[in-house]
Amino acid sequence: MIHDYGRDDVWGLRPDRRSRLVDWSKRRGPFLSAGFRIRVIHCWWTFESVDQARDLLASGFGKVGVELADLMKRPRLEYQIAIYHRSAPTISSESAPGSSPVEAAGVAG
Numbered sequence: 001m002i003h004d005y006g007r008d009d010v011w012g013l014r015p016d017r018r019s020r021l022v023d024w025s026k027r028r029g030p031f032l033s034a035g036f037r038i039r040v041i042h043c044w045w046t047f048e049s050v051d052q053a054r055d056l057l058a059s060g061f062g063k064v065g066v067e068l069a070d071l072m073k074r075p076r077l078e079y080q081i082a083i084y085h086r087s088a089p090t091i092s093s094e095s096a097p098g099s100s101p102v103e104a105a106g107v108a109g
Contacts, residue, residue, distance in 0.1 A: 001031065005040050005080035012068055013061045025082060036084040047075040 004011070006021025023029055025038065032038060047053035050072050057065030068077070 001084040003082045003084065005082040008080040009077040010045065010079050013064055015064065031084040036086045039083045039085065041081045041083065043079045043081060045077040045079055050075050
């Protein structure tokens with residue numbers, strides 16, 4: 001599952017989604033509490049200048065975009081993507097007596 005991580009520079013652009021994004025990444029959230037593991041990919045929104053970023057953020061996000069642009073010290077914003085994953089179940093010797101996972105998959109040895 002790929003999802004916004006919600007703990008980066010751009011998370012404030014969507015205040016209506018902010019708390020839900022953070023809740024999803026908590027240990028008791030819907031994925032981590034269900035056995036998923038998480039990997040976070042750190043990405044960057046890069047602009048030619050802080051002025052260009054301000055113009056784009058104002059056009060796309062209005063007041064919250066301007067507020068974020070006012071905090072920028074360099075022409076980039078961090079954006080994090082969460083990848084929730086878990087291993088597929090394996091066939092154990094208990095579930096298939098007398099056969100190994102390789103034999104159960106039909107692979108000749």
